[in-house]
Amino acid sequence: MSLVLFSIGNPGPSNRHSTGHLMLKILLDNYSSTVKQLVPKSTYSITSNADNSLIFIKSNTYMNESAKAWNKVIATEKLPPDSIVIILYDDFENDIPSVKLSTFKKNESHNGIKNLMTVMQKETRLQCLKLGIGIGPKPVQASKATMSSWVLSPFTLEQKQIIMTQSFELCLFYLQQVAEVEGEIGDVGKFDAKVKKMWKRE
Template sequence: MSLETLIFFSVGNPGPATRHSTGHIMLRYLQDYFDLRELTKKAQYSITKTSNNGIILVKSNSYMNESNKALKQFLDGERIKLNESSVLVILYDDFENNLGKVKISTFKKNESHNGIKSIQNLISSKYNTATVYKLGIGIGPKPHKASKDTMSSWVLSKFNAEEAKVLEDTSFDLLTDYMDEIIERDGEIGDCNKFNAHMTKITSP
């Protein structure tokens, strides 16, 4: 595969930054990293990109469980074709992994994350040949034996100052390491478990 377009699509709720909007926080860091212009808002999504369209950053403006609507509007509105020369990477808050961890994977059978689940439904129905990865930014550890209500309150809470520093100093560095490796491999990640193991090896102190 010859990678022409790498799309980072972040999911999260509108409004103040919380754990649930970690994907948006990471997208903002990427915007600064690439020195790109401000995001341009277009109804259900906001967008910015490099001059050659090689890297596109997209922020969902929909609520988490309607992330699929934002993604579809982006693909239709920008006339983006998810084909063999493009890779779509979903940035999201991963409550199964600890803060300071980053993990890439493909969709699993029963997704528990509402944003990922909605996108999975869209991809499987309309773009089932597309190359799509989910890049989880760890926000855990999640509350021990948390109920559904406890989890809801927790993911909608803000990071404290110490956690925000880990996100900025550690998580973002890992994200860019992953991004650089994806580009180096021309979008051909292969086995995600092996890819994650490789990234752990090359990024460990």
């Protein structure tokens, strides 16, 4: 089985909305002894380890055009048919340093996930899941304009440090558990709850 990590976010300065890209970079640094640097290919950048069991892909499009990057990946790259695709993204519904593994839902509120869902739900060869990295707490009773401004704002130094340590360690633990699964993950909600319980015992 291959694990495909696909990060989404906006190009440009780092902010809350590019947390997926930040986490991909931290994970890449962690695997630097076996994985080379990302190779830019127009709408996305890609690299992998020697046996293709771990593939890193970074979308180079704007968040709400994430599907364009994924379509290019599928058209260009030969991803192993038994791959599990994990989308790394900023989860504004959950607080730092929480992490949550889930499937697509009918009413996605995240523009990047909403855009990706239109193409990823058509995938028959791959299992596509979301790994949301908590960036909250979000502003209380915020308007659409306030939320838009907030997700595009940078983390404080303290928040970024927590993302780079606690959130990263939890993401890595999740990926290790997913990698140990043989075949498709069944009930993703139960799997997520199981991983959280295991993490608390660590």
